Amino acid sequence: MPFAIRLSQPYHRRMIVQLSHPTRQVEIKGPKRTKELLRELNLVVEAHLVIRGDELVTEDEMLADADRIEIRPVISGGV
């Protein structure tokens, strides 16, 4: 075989994570578990929900680069 064609990845996708307070987006390298993502962002599990697309996911769920993730805070202060 005279040539070995190597296809380099032209664009490496990372998971897009939507955050609130303040509203912002960050890109995180996957794959990683939900609880690792929260830890990396220094967020407490008890105060957040992790939503992939429009489905809730548990802390042990594996998240991939192609996923769109929303981390939704659950605390409200108007008491």
Added chain:
Amino acid sequence: MNCTKCPTSTKAVIGLPRHNAAFCKDCFTTFVHEQVARAIKSHKMFTPEDRILVAVSGGKDSLALWHILLKLGYRADALYVNLGIGGYSEESHRKVQLYADTVAAAHGATLLVHVVEQEAGAGIRELATILHRPTCSTCGTIKRYQFNRAAVEHDYDVMATGHNLDDEAARLLGNVLHWQEEYLDKQGPALPASVEGFAKKVKPLCRLSEREIAAYAVLNRIDYIVEECPMAKGSKMLLYKEVLNRLETESPGTKQRFYWGFLDKQTKPESAPESMAAKDQRTLHPCPSCGQPTTADTCSYCKMMAKAKTAAR
């Protein structure tokens, strides 16, 4: 993680460390309904015949509460107080109205609306400035007044608010930290209509954490306002909740033990506490080995030393 309740072990959508459980969507919805039904029953909040007025704000707790009560078959209308906080109030009002029209109306429930600006001539922010009072306390006074007035004037048997376990635990922590004992009496999940003009007030979500209620709202497609009220920034309640959530993460069940433990103590009949000296005299006796006071047969020091000597041989 699989559902711990389903015999077929369906994939879970939420883990609940404080219950050492995980649930799929259907089992979680059942769990939430059961917790609310249990709170209503154990605190004698209301019966299926009662007319309930739910205080709604457009947030997850109040809309989830209205949703759950309607699903459980209760006769629940709601009142929304528009506080006139610019875009925030517009958005929350829109979400409440949307829920009322698309879901609540199908259950025969109606929405009442009070607009602060129409009665007071100014929104909450301006009123707080005029009165030289913190915005949150001005807001609290207006909401408590309007919800109570509407409940009494429209002959509702009871007024329900979306206060959850986290709200109650955070408030308890604040009251204990400042030794505000006079407020502790009012921390129960059901406050009677103590005098003429006061509506009975109940908190059917008191057994559920904020995260559980948010999960319920997401799973049941309840469109609520996720943004925090701009006036709540820097609130002490947020700080107390943050502290409690860190404790909860390290030790699941802390919030529940803290608040439910307080409620248990509240319901037990009061008796004069035994003095420390009287209790010691009743329970302590000399250790047969060394003579120092102990509650056990042999004191823990003598037991430890005996064990150490045996091991050293």
